[in-house]
Amino acid sequence: xxxxxxxxxxxxxxxxxxxxxxxxxxxxxxxxxxxxxxxxxxxxxxxxxxxxxxxxxxxxxxxxxxxxxxxxxxxxxxxxxxxxxxxxxxxxxxxxxxxxxxxxxxxxxxxxxxxxxxxxxxxxxxxxxxxxxxxxxxxxxxxxxxxxxxxxxxxxxxxxxxxxxxxxxxxxxxxxxxxxxxxxxxxxxxxxxxxxxxxxxxxxxxxxxxxxxxxxxxxxxxxxxxxxxxxxxxxxxxxxxxxxxxxxxxxxxxxxxxxxxxxxxxxxxxxxxxxxxxxxxxxxxxxxxxxxxxxxxxxxxxxxxxxxxxxxxxxxxxxxxxxxxxxxxxxxxxxxxxxxxxxx
Amino acid sequence: xxxxxxxxxxxxxxxxxxxxxxxxxxxxxxxxxxxxxxxxxxxxxxxxxxxxxxxxxxxxxxxxxxxxxxxxxxxxxxxxxxxxxxxxxxxxxxxxxxxxxxxxxxxxxxxxxxxxxxxxxxxxxxxxxxxxxxxxxxxxxxxxxxxxxxxxxxxxxxxxxxxxxxxxxxxxxxxxxxxxxxxxxxxxxxxxxxxxxxxxxxxxxxxxxxxxxxxxxxxxxxxxxxxxxxxxxxxxxxxxxxxxxxxxxxxxxxxxxxxxxxxxxxxxxxx
Numbered sequence: 010x011x012x013x014x015x016x017x018x019x020x021x022x023x024x025x026x027x028x029x030x031x032x033x034x035x036x037x038x039x040x041x042x043x044x045x046x047x048x049x050x051x052x053x054x055x056x057x058x059x060x061x062x063x064x065x066x067x068x069x070x071x072x073x074x075x076x077x078x079x080x081x082x083x084x085x086x087x088x089x090x091x092x093x094x095x096x097x098x099x100x101x102x103x104x105x106x107x108x109x110x111x112x113x114x115x116x117x118x119x120x121x122x123x124x125x126x127x128x129x130x131x132x133x134x135x136x137x138x139x140x141x142x143x144x145x146x147x148x149x150x151x152x153x154x155x156x157x158x159x160x161x162x163x164x165x166x167x168x169x170x171x172x173x174x175x176x177x178x179x180x181x182x183x184x185x186x187x188x189x190x191x192x193x194x195x196x197x198x199x200x201x202x203x204x205x206x207x208x209x210x211x212x213x214x215x216x217x218x219x220x221x222x223x224x225x226x227x228x229x230x231x232x233x234x235x236x237x238x239x240x241x242x243x244x245x246x247x248x249x250x251x252x253x254x255x256x257x258x259x260x261x262x263x264x265x266x267x268x269x270x271x272x273x274x275x276x277x278x279x280x281x282x283x284x285x286x287x288x289x290x291x292x293x294x295x296x297x298x299x300x301x302x303x304x305x306x307x308x309x310x311x312x313x314x315x316x317x318x319x320x321x322x323x324x325x326x327x328x329x330x331x332x333x334x335x336x337x338x339x340x341x342x343x344x345x346x347x348x349x350x351x352x353x
Numbered sequence: 354x355x356x357x358x359x360x361x362x363x364x365x366x367x368x369x370x371x372x373x374x375x376x377x378x379x380x381x382x383x384x385x386x387x388x389x390x391x392x393x394x395x396x397x398x399x400x401x402x403x404x405x406x407x408x409x410x411x412x413x414x415x416x417x418x419x420x421x422x423x424x425x426x427x428x429x430x431x432x433x434x435x436x437x438x439x440x441x442x443x444x445x446x447x448x449x450x451x452x453x454x455x456x457x458x459x460x461x462x463x464x465x466x467x468x469x470x471x472x473x474x475x476x477x478x479x480x481x482x483x484x485x486x487x488x489x490x491x492x493x494x495x496x497x498x499x500x501x502x503x504x505x506x507x508x509x510x511x512x513x514x515x516x517x518x519x520x521x522x523x524x525x526x527x528x529x530x531x532x533x534x535x536x537x538x539x540x541x542x543x544x545x546x547x548x549x550x551x552x553x554x555x556x557x558x559x560x561x562x563x564x565x566x567x568x569x570x571x572x573x574x575x576x577x578x579x580x581x582x583x584x585x586x587x588x589x590x591x592x593x594x595x596x597x598x599x600x601x602x603x604x605x606x607x608x609x610x611x612x613x614x615x616x617x618x619x620x621x622x623x624x
Contacts, residue, residue, distance in 0.1 A: 049571060057588045085571045086584070098469035099479070100487040100569035119471070218587060246589045276482060 045079035046282055051102035053089035053175065053265065054218055055239045059137075059302040060084040060106065066298055067289045071282065080282055088216050089175035096121065096270065103274050103283040106267040108175035110134075111333035113268050122271040135264040136290035137304030140324055141183040143255040144224065144233040144240045151231045155257050156187045159206055159232065166209045167230035169220040171341055176217035178341060180234040183261035185340070186325050190259060204350040225252075236263065237319075238303040262324035381602050387595035399593035400600065404572040408581035408597070411489065415564075415577060416557040419496045423553050427504025428546070432538070434505075435512035436520070449505050452498055460498045461566025464491055487569035492577065495563035500553045507549035511542040544616050551612040555605050 052060055064082030071080045085092070085100070089108030093115055096102045107113055110127060117124050127134045145153050151164055159166050169177040184206055188199035212229060214220040217239060224233035225247050235243070237256070244252045267287050274280040289295045296311040305319050306312050330336055340346045388396050399405060434446050452460065466472050468485040478485060485491050515538070523533040539546060561579040568575045572584060578601050585594035 049574075051569075054587070083571060083573055085569060086587070087570055095487065095569045098465050098471055098486060099475065099484070100571070101484060 053108040137299040165230040170213040241303040388599040396596040419557040431508035457562030460563040491567040504549035
């Protein structure tokens with residue numbers, strides 16, 4: 010047995026490796042020049058490309074208006090509900106840009122921001138809107154044009170679980186609202202429509218990206234109910250020659266809202282910059298960035314400018330269905346309408 | 354008599370190699386292929402992205418702290434439960450092994466329960482502007498929990514086997530506790546210790562579940578390498594995602610190779 014713990018050469022080798030790793034791990038971090046302000050934007054899944062772009066543009070915009078003051082916007086992405094939960098548990102978000110107002114309402118209920126947050130910015134605090142569309146296989150072999158077509162024999166519909174996915178709730182409510190608006194439509198007829206619709210759903214993924222993957226990569230189903238921006242992105246990134254997008258004549262107006270998290274910006278001293286970032290999203294420049302990433306602008310001038318990208322359709326909003334709190338309770342809570350139609 | 358069983362052996366060996374090839378080697382090869390799809394230059398550039406560098410740095414930092422703390426803690430724990438007999442020893446052994454059986458998600462949620470804003474100490478931390486969850490301390494804690502058992506687990510059988518004679522002799526000859534530990538106990542168990550340390554390292558580098566819960570996925574701040582891979586993949590940045598994955602796989606393989614190299618060397622050296 011050797012006398013020491015290890016032979017010197019081997020000890021030296023291990024120590025050297027550890028020292029190199031240490032030096033790299035704790036060594037000087039490359040910090041952004043001259044104490045840049047860091048703004049954390051906690052967002053939902055399909056906005057990665059949008060906020061990477063908008064963040065960069067805002068840095069330049071802010072520096073120009075504030076004597077070269079540096080701001081770096083960092084964005085974190087995940088399912089809207091999960092992201093809201095993180096902020097609730099203490100993720101240091103300066104601003105939240107989530108999939109639906111309900112997720113921000115929860116933060117307001119816990120005192121992280123004012124209860125009237127949605128009135129603090131124009132258009133219900135929604136800089137961009139989107140809508141729910143049908144993504145179908147190239148050439149639309151099943152001839153799907155409108156909501157009733159989804160119930161035809163042999164049509165399989167892919168949509169995630171509305172209990173866990175924000176996007177799925179928009180899909181569900183789009184179908185619900187359309188059914189209500191039919192001649193003679195009532196809650197009973199809309200429930201019946203949804204029940205038949207979900208009989209055509211072979212798998213319920215937990216999130217929108219999972220559902221997209223089921224449809225696009227695993228080749229499941231004939232039609233995917235999806236955000237318009239997600240559908241356009243999927244077609245562009247994963248196969249322009251494989252899919253078509255069908256915009257139904259009547260669909261929901263999805264309003265993913267934004268808000269400053271009051272309590273966090275007070276702690277970070279970033280109130281002014283955070284507000285500046287959200288205001289920037291409503292400027293013509295911010296609106297054009299949204300349109301570039303297939304989010305529908307709200308500024309009428311930019312709407313006119315980008316009309317060719319977004320097909321015309323008739324939309325209704327969640328307020329017309331009674332608002333998120335009511336809808337959440339009636340449809341997605343335990344024992345709600347979704348449980349009734351899906352368990353049987 | 355021997356013939357059929359030898360043939361049986363050959364089939365068994367071939368089947369094992371095929372399984373290893375399909376289940377272990379093929380995925381690693383595929384990761385490498387995907388990483389290099391756009392060429393070596395693109396792969397290299399993706400690693401120099403500030404968020405990627407930050408993820409690598411954070412992973413190394415967390416691994417370093419977890420390895421040091423758990424090596425010290427593991428030696429003490431193994432020493433205690435193998436060299437002494439006391440009431441509640443069995444419970445302690447079970448507790449040491451708990452992180453292996455508990456799902457990493459729970460390991461993460463526990464820290465949120467304590468340090469999250471809605472957690473037990475949330476208000477106090479909030480008032481004093483101390484950030485533990487969704488910051489480096491939370492990630493270190495989650496990793497510490499998950500990697501705690503490995504050093505203790507690999508040391509325990511050896512220390513048990515060792516008995517106490519040599520140590521008692523050392524004590525009688527006047528060696529203190531640390532001297533005994535360093536000169537008598539550890540040299541004997543050194544390869545088990547190193548094996549445990551390297552296992553801890555490998556596990557700390559790769560931990561996803563527990564870290565994911567407490568991280569908040571903030572690129573450039575709280576994303577470790579495994580988390581950053583997921584973010585890149587979900588953002589359709591396939592080359593960058595697989596390059597990072599390949600790097601992670603290489604580090605893991607280097608750790609395992611180092612382990613078997615040292616093991617081999619020590620066995621040869623001590624015989």
